């Protein structure tokens with residue numbers, strides 16, 4: 217498995233990177249950590265002729281709190297940057313915990329937030345927790361910047377709504393009233409396995425009443441999806457085991473999984489029921505996001 221030949225560019229600015237992507241069109245691809253792209257090139261699944269590395273774009277490698285805006289995560293931040301971030305450990309521990317459940321240290325040291333989203337793999341671990349926390353992404357292209365809800369990035373397995381010249385530069389987690397959040401995943405091994413099912417939730421609970429809820433499911437549809445009927449069901453309900461169990465049943469009706477080598481559709485559907493209930497209980501009991 218050798219890498220095929222390719223041309224390599226490492227621009228100094230985001231604008232230049234977008235210009236190169238526009239100039240070369242579909243023959244070019246962004247190279248971030250390379251954990252996915254390089255493997256696909258070796259396996260001849262993808263054959264880009266030109267790689268535009270973003271490794272010099274240090275403005276995309278940051279995790280900071282911006283008052284009035286929220287937590288801004290640069291798209292070049294690695295999974296271990298999320299695990300070790302003081303800002304996230306203080307403000308959104310569930311994101312650090314989700315990143316810690318990914319792959320092994322080597323991949324977590326190289327794989328990036330932008331790559332995890334842009335891959336648009338239904339089983340990716342970061343999109344569900346970002347969606348549950350109402351994240352937006354900032355995207356830059358030759359025509360300028362735009363912002364879109366993270367859930368709107370995905371168009372299908374391996375497909376995004378980004379144009380050829382666009383780069384994801386930031387993920388923004390807005391300030392919010394949620395009191396708890398959590399992501400749990402089921403993989404076929406204890407560590408380093410892709411999600412067979414991933415469930416992320418965020419809840420706002422006051423005086424034991426669920427004021428607001430967001431539920432996002434991974435690996436059980438063509439894209440990460442929000443379980444909107446489950447969210448509506450939860451709003452205004454008093455917390456009880458019965459309510460959380462019912463939420464699990466409703467969520468299991470909101471997924472459209474496929475059967476593949478890792479699990480059958482029926483198994484995934486039932487795991488959504490169980491994991492939604494567990495994720496909600498953990499988010500409520502934790503009492504922090």
Ligand SMILES: Cc1cc2nc3c(=O)[nH]c(=O)nc-3n(C[C@H](O)[C@H](O)[C@H](O)COP(=O)(O)OP(=O)(O)OC[C@H]3O[C@@H](n4cnc5c(N)ncnc54)[C@H](O)[C@@H]3O)c2cc1C
Nearest residue numbers: 246248249250251252253319327328330331332340341384
């Ligand atoms: C052994 C192994 C285990 C893994 N385990 C997990 C796991 O547990 N959970 C999980 O979710 N994933 C897992 N992955 C998949 C992968 O590591 C992650 O999805 C990672 O986040 C990809 O990021 P990257 O920087 O390496 O992307 P790259 O490989 O550099 O790029 C991936 C794709 O995204 C595009 N891209 C990258 N950055 C941007 C950007 N900023 N804007 C626009 N396009 C961009 C590239 O052009 C390419 O198409 C695993 C991979 C391996 C090899």
